[in-house]
Amino acid sequence: MNRVAIVGVGCSRLGSTSRDVSYREMIFEAAVKCYEDAGGIHPQDIDAFVASSEDFMEGISIADEYVPDQLGAVLKPVQSITGDSLQGLASAMMHIQTGQMDLVVASSFSKASNVQHYENVVSYACDPVTVRPLGENPYFIAGLEMQRYLYETGTSEAHCAQVVAENKYNALFNPLAVYGAKTDIEQVLASPQLFSPLKYQDIAHHADGAVVVLLASERKARELAKKPVWIKGIGWATDTPNLDSRQDGWGDAVYARLAARQAYKMAGITSPRHEICFAEIDDTFSYKQLQHLEALNICARGEAGKLLCQGEFSRQGGFPVNMSGGSLGVGYLHEANGLYKLAEVVWQLRGEAGRRQLDGVKTGLAFAWRGIPTATGVAVILSNLE
Amino acid sequence: MSNRQYIQGGIGLSEDDIQQGKVFFAEDSLNCRYAWDMGVAIERYLRELKNGRIIAKSCNECRRIMVPPRMFCELCFRPSDDWVFVQDTGVVNTFSICYVNWDASRIKPGETPHLPAVIEIDGASKGMGIMHRLGEVDPKDIKIGMRVKAVWKPAEERTGAITDIKYFKPYQEV
Numbered sequence: 001m002n003r004v005a006i007v008g009v010g011c012s013r014l015g016s017t018s019r020d021v022s023y024r025e026m027i028f029e030a031a032v033k034c035y036e037d038a039g040g041i042h043p044q045d046i047d048a049f050v051a052s053s054e055d056f057m058e059g060i061s062i063a064d065e066y067v068p069d070q071l072g073a074v075l076k077p078v079q080s081i082t083g084d085s086l087q088g089l090a091s092a093m094m095h096i097q098t099g100q101m102d103l104v105v106a107s108s109f110s111k112a113s114n115v116q117h118y119e120n121v122v123s124y125a126c127d128p129v130t131v132r133p134l135g136e137n138p139y140f141i142a143g144l145e146m147q148r149y150l151y152e153t154g155t156s157e158a159h160c161a162q163v164v165a166e167n168k169y170n171a172l173f174n175p176l177a178v179y180g181a182k183t184d185i186e187q188v189l190a191s192p193q194l195f196s197p198l199k200y201q202d203i204a205h206h207a208d209g210a211v212v213v214l215l216a217s218e219r220k221a222r223e224l225a226k227k228p229v230w231i232k233g234i235g236w237a238t239d240t241p242n243l244d245s246r247q248d249g250w251g252d253a254v255y256a257r258l259a260a261r262q263a264y265k266m267a268g269i270t271s272p273r274h275e276i277c278f279a280e281i282d283d284t285f286s287y288k289q290l291q292h293l294e295a296l297n298i299c300a301r302g303e304a305g306k307l308l309c310q311g312e313f314s315r316q317g318g319f320p321v322n323m324s325g326g327s328l329g330v331g332y333l334h335e336a337n338g339l340y341k342l343a344e345v346v347w348q349l350r351g352e353a354g355r356r357q358l359d360g361v362k363t364g365l366a367f368a369w370r371g372i373p374t375a376t377g378v379a380v381i382l383s384n385l386e
Numbered sequence: 387m388s389n390r391q392y393i394q395g396g397i398g399l400s401e402d403d404i405q406q407g408k409v410f411f412a413e414d415s416l417n418c419r420y421a422w423d424m425g426v427a428i429e430r431y432l433r434e435l436k437n438g439r440i441i442a443k444s445c446n447e448c449r450r451i452m453v454p455p456r457m458f459c460e461l462c463f464r465p466s467d468d469w470v471f472v473q474d475t476g477v478v479n480t481f482s483i484c485y486v487n488w489d490a491s492r493i494k495p496g497e498t499p500h501l502p503a504v505i506e507i508d509g510a511s512k513g514m515g516i517m518h519r520l521g522e523v524d525p526k527d528i529k530i531g532m533r534v535k536a537v538w539k540p541a542e543e544r545t546g547a548i549t550d551i552k553y554f555k556p557y558q559e560v
Contacts, residue, residue, distance in 0.1 A: 018423060019423050020423075020425075020426070021423065021425050021426065022422075022423055022424060022425025022426075022427070022428060023423070023425075024425060024456070025425045025426060025427070025457050025458075028457070028458045031463075032463075035463075042463060043463050044463075056418060058420075059418065059420035059422070068460070069456070069458075069460035070458070070460070072460065072463035074460050074461060111422075111423065113421075113423075114420050114421050114422050114423060115418075115420060116418075116419035116420060116421055117417055117418050117419055120416070120417050120418050121418055124416065124418075128412055128414065129410075129412055132412070132414065133412055
């Protein structure tokens with residue numbers, strides 16, 4: 001199989017708002033940083049571009065047509081993936097694996113602050129006949145998931161609260177993160193009940209920002225990059241959309257289990273906890289990080305909360321998770337969530353993660369979930385080893 | 387696959403079933419609002435429209451004068467350079483005579499058709515300009531290459547929108 005490397009990463013400033021720039025100007029910043037990071041290449045030299053977006057988030061139909069200018073992709077092959085940006089990454093990677101292309105961009109952005117009725121957008125993702133007539137705020141889906149996950153695994157609300165405290169603390173070391181804070185289990189548990197057992201602090205707040213990543217064939221990577229980071233494995237899966245019959249999918253993140261299996265197989269990983277050094281894992285809601293850790297086979301079911309409280313997933317632990325601060329600390333970046341997590345893994349593997357740098361890391365995992373009401377996840381294994 | 391059976395047996399609806407309300411209805415109205423950040427370039431563009439003038443931005447590499455203005459040149463992929471005012475006159479690049487309204491209804495007999503047109507603005511680079519509409523013109527007199535000029539709303543009615551220009555009308559240079 002043709003090997004593919006990440007040779008450039010660019011991230012715009014992130015913020016709870018971004019009133020000073022349009023989405024075009026914001027993406028331009030990320031693209032310029034990405035192309036500079038890849039040694040100052042001009043987008044004329046890039047073969048194709050893959051963007052990830054959802055029309056309803058932007059308020060523009062066929063939003064993919066608005067992609068080219070800010071990436072330097074005018075009159076170039078461009079396509080959009082409606083999904084998390086790691087699904088877009090998978091597509092970009094396949095472009096290169098055809099052997100026809102050497103350089104392909106994956107990009108995504110969030111103007112979450114511009115979406116005035118996010119709940120309505122999510123609600124419109126629910127089945128109009130079997131779910132939407134109930135008239136519930138769609139976050140109830142997260143409440144249902146959390147309830148079942150805690151019930152099946154014996155994980156406690158305090159374990160989930162510890163996820164919030166750790167990730168927000170980690171975010172204090174990340175200059176890009178928007179929601180860094182010192183907080184503790186008691187404060188999180190005392191935050192308002194919203195969709196019980198889900199509380200206000202269990203939910204990642206939204207942020208604006210853009211991420212652009214440049215992928216290269218092996219030949220081009222050796223030419224361009226001082227420190228290429230190789231994509232060793234990638235996998236993605238989608239569970240049924242039927243909320244009424246997701247079977248194991250309420251307590252367990254089955255989509256994550258399947259995505260990871262595919263990625264591990266491709267990367268030749270049999271013992272992920274030992275063969276992978278660290279991870280950036282979806283934590284859209286606090287319980288999701290624990291549920292995902294278990295589904296990704298980093299630990300057994302019901303173990304994640306306990307291991308977390310023993311410090312296993314902290315900077316000093318055996319398997320550091322979300323050193324960036326995760327979505328809880330960095331901010332929830334809509335479809336750009338996955339690419340941001342990937343960018344973090346790349347920075348760590350290059351030794352460029354600043355105050356949050358981990359020592360001697362060789363292989364990392366990025367995992368993104370597409371958010372409620374979806375059951376779609378993407379796992380990517382990256383390594384700085386040949 | 388062991389069982390290659392297609393699904394059938396659903397009941398098709400008649401017009402009467404719907405008219406008589408015999409069928410399940412789920413009525414819903416989409417309430418999605420957006421507060422788009424205009425950004426540096428478009429914000430200035432709209433401000434100047436409110437002032438009754440059209441502003442562009444130049445790229446000193448490809449030498450284009452770009453309308454509407456943008457903070458980066460999408461072809462050279464570099465920040466754009468100077469703010470430049472351009473004329474409110476130009477040339478029709480292309481047009482259409484539209485007998486159908488926005489909501490797909492047909493215009494009433496005697497009503498003027500909609501006249502959308504792309505106007506290449508004087509002072510901007512070839513092929514660049516404003517997507518707008520034509521007015522004060524008999525549809526059969528419209529020609530590609532025809533010279534036109536903006537008809538502005540009175541200053542007190544302008545809001546900083548492309549509709550601050552009412553339309554472009556035929557224009558003879560003196």
